[in-house]
Amino acid sequence: MSFDFEGKTYETDDDGYLVNLDDWNEGVAGYIAEQEGVEMTEAHWEVVNFLRNYYAEYNIAPAIKILIKEMKKMFGPEKGNSAYLYNLYPAGPALQACKIAGLPKPTGCV
Amino acid sequence: MLDQLEQGPWPSFVTDLKQLAASKATVGQLLGQLEKSYRDRWDYWTGTVLNLSGYGGGVLARYSDLRDEFPEVAQFHTVRIIEPSGYVYSTEALRELCDISEEYSAGILQLHGMTGDVLMLGSDNQATHAAGEALMSKGWDIGGSGGALRTISCCIGPARCEMTCFDTLGLAKFLTDTFISELHRPEFPYKFKFKLSGCANDCAGSMMRSDLPLIGTWRDDIKVDQEAAAGFIEQNGEEFVIGNVVSRCPTRCISLRGGRLDINNDNCVHCMHCINVMHSALRPGDDRGATILIGGKRTLKIGDMFSSLLVPFMKMQTQEDWDALVDLVRRIWDFWTEYALEHERVGEFIDRISMTSFLDGIGLEPDPRMVKEPRTNSYIKFEEYGPPRFHGEPPQPPNVVDREVIGPEADEAAGNPNRQSGADEAIPDGGNAGDANKAGGGAKGAS
Numbered sequence: 001m002s003f004d005f006e007g008k009t010y011e012t013d014d015d016g017y018l019v020n021l022d023d024w025n026e027g028v029a030g031y032i033a034e035q036e037g038v039e040m041t042e043a044h045w046e047v048v049n050f051l052r053n054y055y056a057e058y059n060i061a062p063a064i065k066i067l068i069k070e071m072k073k074m075f076g077p078e079k080g081n082s083a084y085l086y087n088l089y090p091a092g093p094a095l096q097a098c099k100i101a102g103l104p105k106p107t108g109c110v
Numbered sequence: 111m112l113d114q115l116e117q118g119p120w121p122s123f124v125t126d127l128k129q130l131a132a133s134k135a136t137v138g139q140l141l142g143q144l145e146k147s148y149r150d151r152w153d154y155w156t157g158t159v160l161n162l163s164g165y166g167g168g169v170l171a172r173y174s175d176l177r178d179e180f181p182e183v184a185q186f187h188t189v190r191i192i193e194p195s196g197y198v199y200s201t202e203a204l205r206e207l208c209d210i211s212e213e214y215s216a217g218i219l220q221l222h223g224m225t226g227d228v229l230m231l232g233s234d235n236q237a238t239h240a241a242g243e244a245l246m247s248k249g250w251d252i253g254g255s256g257g258a259l260r261t262i263s264c265c266i267g268p269a270r271c272e273m274t275c276f277d278t279l280g281l282a283k284f285l286t287d288t289f290i291s292e293l294h295r296p297e298f299p300y301k302f303k304f305k306l307s308g309c310a311n312d313c314a315g316s317m318m319r320s321d322l323p324l325i326g327t328w329r330d331d332i333k334v335d336q337e338a339a340a341g342f343i344e345q346n347g348e349e350f351v352i353g354n355v356v357s358r359c360p361t362r363c364i365s366l367r368g369g370r371l372d373i374n375n376d377n378c379v380h381c382m383h384c385i386n387v388m389h390s391a392l393r394p395g396d397d398r399g400a401t402i403l404i405g406g407k408r409t410l411k412i413g414d415m416f417s418s419l420l421v422p423f424m425k426m427q428t429q430e431d432w433d434a435l436v437d438l439v440r441r442i443w444d445f446w447t448e449y450a451l452e453h454e455r456v457g458e459f460i461d462r463i464s465m466t467s468f469l470d471g472i473g474l475e476p477d478p479r480m481v482k483e484p485r486t487n488s489y490i491k492f493e494e495y496g497p498p499r500f501h502g503e504p505p506q507p508p509n510v511v512d513r514e515v516i517g518p519e520a521d522e523a524a525g526n527p528n529r530q531s532g533a534d535e536a537i538p539d540g541g542n543a544g545d546a547n548k549a550g551g552g553a554k555g556a557s
Contacts, residue, residue, distance in 0.1 A: 065297050065447045082166070082295040090163040
């Protein structure tokens, strides 16, 4: 599968996750978010940027418990809990935020 | 092949589904796929995740691999509905569930799953979202799938049973409300289950089916109504009582002397057997609470595990008691989510890292009773039935009176400091341990 954005074609997997990590930029992230029905605010970018940094370091998307824990460390307990993250990304922070961050679809049950 | 399941004396789900298939095309195709599964000995479902908005759990998504052959069951999802404490429903509530199930799913309700939830089977992607909305508008909630807390189930407890040692219904509701976020959104390595049983009969099956079972118990003496016991003996005969009560006591602590039941409470393991048989004559004691165990589960990384003891006794009566339980649970979750492997239940986690490390991790002082098997060695005797002791807390004095210091000697020991101080002085005065013993012995002999 693929989609076109600003004159360029982006290759994705069956679920709409970018195939090439390097294709990602903020513009395309905004486009995917729009398709997902998510309006990106600064809080949304915090999560996306965290996910990308984490992926760059460990080459894997973090498990949800690690995401929550690290968010708590960086931004405090009011942002480091699952209710906050699901509020930002109602379809699930792992699935939806990873898609917007241009990471592969997380495996496992979340 | 399915027809064979209709033969025999028992009710068959095939018959039920065939009836339902008359009004629901989905169910007919479901039977078709099942028939093919049985013939080919292959499971044609692919399981994945479908999240309702804001929820990470509560729906088990099932997609058929035979969607061309059976298009109606291409999406056949299960919604997990949180059940009321003790499975107590009004008929109105059940009708609501049936109506919603009829409208949005294949009309199949499963009461209840192994987890203790209500399962609503057979909705497609769109209907699942609509069903979620419909359920929530009527005050139901969903949750408990993936690496999340499972719905909390309990025995009927104080609603029907006078033997219950704590309010299982109230506590189950309190835990559901307190941990609702963990029920909605998976954030654990794998599932976590509570089950609450009011006594050692364990009607909720908590010991082998949950990660954290709470089983009601008491720490004072079992209550005996000798008059009722005499009535029971008269009605059923001494032989019946000896055969079914006295000789079936696992620790042989009951005897029948001259028509009176005599129970040695020191040896009683609170198994409930005698109370079950002679429920008019025997009752659990008044000082009731719960024993907390940890780590029961079915086969996963390693084979089936029974839970083992974590806290011998905790009162479960007041809000403070319940808050203390929540504190203990949060300690367990913090440590387990931090260090467990993916898909590792807490029982397997303890098996891997050892009970010592686990207790250290959750900050609980080790206790000789935290063993995998119940006490079988009669040389080990526990006098102390105290609440859990966390790191840094001083040992609490035993609340069970030591039999050896009852009587005139105990009065003297309490009222006459000479014995103790005499022994203390004997050591610096050039004596030795032998003198100290002599001094102590002398005081005792003088009484």
